[in-house]
Amino acid sequence: MISYIKAEQGLQHSVIYTTNDGRYFRYSKGKRTWRNNNPGNLVSGDISKKHNQIGVAGGFAVFPNYDTGHSALLDCLKSTFGDKSIDQMIKSFAPLEENPNLLVYKKDLHKQTGVVDSTKIKNFTPQQFENLWKTIEKWEGWKEGIIVEVYKVSCTRKNKKNTIAKYCIDTIGWIENNECISLAKQGKIDAAICKSHSGNSYLRARAHSSLQKNFGHLLEKA
Secondary structure (H helix, E strand, O other): OOOEEEEEEOHHHOEEEEEOOOOEEEEEOOOHHHHOOOOOOOEOOHHHHHOOOOEEEOOEEEOOOHHHHHHHHHHHHHHHOOOOOHHHHHHHHOOOOOOOOHHHHHHHHHHHHOOOOOOOHHHOOHHHHHHHHHHHHHHHOOOOOEEEEEEOEEEEEEOOOOOEEEEEEOOOEEEEHHHHHHHHHOOOEOEEEEEOOOOOEEEEEOOOOOOOOOHHHHEOOO
16 A cells, blocks of 8 residues: 655645655645645644654644544644643644734634633533534645656766756656656656756756755766
8 A cells, every 4th residue: 555654845835745665746736734634734743753744844744644644633632732721722723923813713713612711622522622623624724736746867968068958767768858847847856947047947956855866966877
């Protein structure tokens, strides 16, 4: 069974996942909760690491799937905020500086749970607790985006002008520069599209990418 074992921040707020069989997939657009498989928007910490966090993107934990991220949210509400009321919890969980609609958020939590006093979360009924996490996930948002497979460039060739003209992609083979740029535009190559002083487009591997090495370091040996 294919599963995600690692994740890292990609270009333009995307997240690149590595599978247990050595393939790569990019999650782009949509909501961050979806890109990170993190329905509660939990930051990286002890709770997320206990629940099989496989990476960090934008300062938030990345999980291998929704169910794992959801379990981490439930654990966070019980273990971190169990002794707090809704009003006390929301101040730390969704700070005002990051959530301009905090008062409306808090009001909705009270409304949906039916808890209007300072009852501690650990004393909620099962239904009240379910309504709590469902409302949090609603507010944090979940919108699916685009998933594409990302290919790895394993070797490059230069032309007579001493610029890289061809790329060898695992599972595809050798392709021309313009074809590789087209794949990069689709998010299928982990590289940024740059412009030279003469106006020509070229590719630069993303800094700190664990997937794609610098193209200049992959030149075919004579």
